[in-house]
Amino acid sequence: MASNKAAAASWNQETKARLNDKVSSNINDIGSILRQAIRGSKSPDFLAQAAKNFASQESYIHNSHETMRKMDLLRSQLEFQHSSINRSLSCLDEVQDQLSSINH
Amino acid sequence: MGSDQSSLPAGAPGSTLRSQRDEEIPYTQYSISKPIDSHSPRQSPRPQKPTRPVIKQEKDGLPKHEIVVVADGQIPVKDPDPELTKLNAIPMFFPILRGSLNIPVGSKETEVLDKLDHKQVLQLCLRYQDHLKQLSEAVAFDQNALCIRIKEVDHSIHVQNSSLVERQKKYAKFVEQFGRITETLSTLKKIQKGMDDIVPRMDILNSLLPAEDQLETFSFRTTRPVSRPS
Numbered sequence: 333m334a335s336n337k338a339a340a341a342s343w344n345q346e347t348k349a350r351l352n353d354k355v356s357s358n359i360n361d362i363g364s365i366l367r368q369a370i371r372g373s374k375s376p377d378f379l380a381q382a383a384k385n386f387a388s389q390e391s392y393i394h395n396s397h398e399t400m401r402k403m404d405l406l407r408s409q410l411e412f413q414h415s416s417i418n419r420s421l422s423c424l425d426e427v428q429d430q431l432s433s434i435n436h
Numbered sequence: 437m438g439s440d441q442s443s444l445p446a447g448a449p450g451s452t453l454r455s456q457r458d459e460e461i462p463y464t465q466y467s468i469s470k471p472i473d474s475h476s477p478r479q480s481p482r483p484q485k486p487t488r489p490v491i492k493q494e495k496d497g498l499p500k501h502e503i504v505v506v507a508d509g510q511i512p513v514k515d516p517d518p519e520l521t522k523l524n525a526i527p528m529f530f531p532i533l534r535g536s537l538n539i540p541v542g543s544k545e546t547e548v549l550d551k552l553d554h555k556q557v558l559q560l561c562l563r564y565q566d567h568l569k570q571l572s573e574a575v576a577f578d579q580n581a582l583c584i585r586i587k588e589v590d591h592s593i594h595v596q597n598s599s600l601v602e603r604q605k606k607y608a609k610f611v612e613q614f615g616r617i618t619e620t621l622s623t624l625k626k627i628q629k630g631m632d633d634i635v636p637r638m639d640i641l642n643s644l645l646p647a648e649d650q651l652e653t654f655s656f657r658t659t660r661p662v663s664r665p666s
Contacts, residue, residue, distance in 0.1 A: 379575060382579035392590040
């Protein structure tokens with residue numbers, strides 16, 4: 333009776349162990365299938381490539397930023413020149429008057 | 437030795453000690469209950485009268501002067517394991533092989549009992565793989581388009597910059613030429629002033645000369661023979 337019970341218990345343990353193994357191997361297989369699915373679609377490759385490309389644009393963006401700053405300086409210089417030309421133009425009338433007074 | 441009543445703290449029910457906190461000493465309530473940081477209006481440390489929520493309906497329109505005791509309400513229990521909670525929140529679903537569950541109620545005769553078509557599973561995985569590929573291609577395409585756009589914008593900015601530089605140089609020359617106008621003006625003014633100064637004096641000197649040596653009156657006009665083409 334006791335030996336029957338011991339045998340039954342050990343047989344129980346055996347089935348449990350085998351079930352464990354089966355379940356674990358199933359899960360491992362599922363994992364490998366999914367890994368294959370992800371690697372096979374090459375999606376991480378594409379995405380990594382895209383990220384690298386985008387990161388390399390950083391130099392262009394930096395250049396554009398610097399150029400825009402220089403353009404801003406140029407714009408302010410042009411403004412200055414514009415105002416000085418305006419001033420000179422307003423003196424033009426006076427020059428005309430002087431010349432006419434000299435000539436008459 | 438026993439327990440001394442005087443060794444108990446001041447606020448305990450059995451002690452005979454009285455401190456400032458316990459007794460309603462007049463004029464001290466504000467200094468005790470004023471917190472150091474005025475942002476958290478803490479209650480007075482003294483035991484207060486509980487509120488009367490019954491009277492609250494009467495005082496709806498009036499400004500509330502009552503002291504409200506905040507009860508120890510429902511403190512949200514912190515989540516010790518967020519992943520476990522998420523796992524527990526997954527709704528119940530059946531496995532693909534419904535027969536693998538030993539459900540006592542034989543509900544809905546399971547179509548597929550023990551056989552799983554490996555080909556269909558393969559098709560499912562391939563479809564998933566294809567889906568991932570399409571998604572990644574879409575994202576990569578958009579990113580590349582953005583890269584090209586950035587390069588275009590950069591190029592156009594450089595073109596604009598060069599045109600601005602040229603314009604600025606041109607204008608610098610103009611400014612220099614126009615500046616000469618101002619110089620001319622100032623020179624002319626000096627000449628005018630000098631002439632205004634000299635001409636009267638010349639006339640005076642001229643009049644002082646004897647009549648033969650007198651020059652004619654000075655004028656700016658020069659008499660030049662005008663040659664006409666015949």
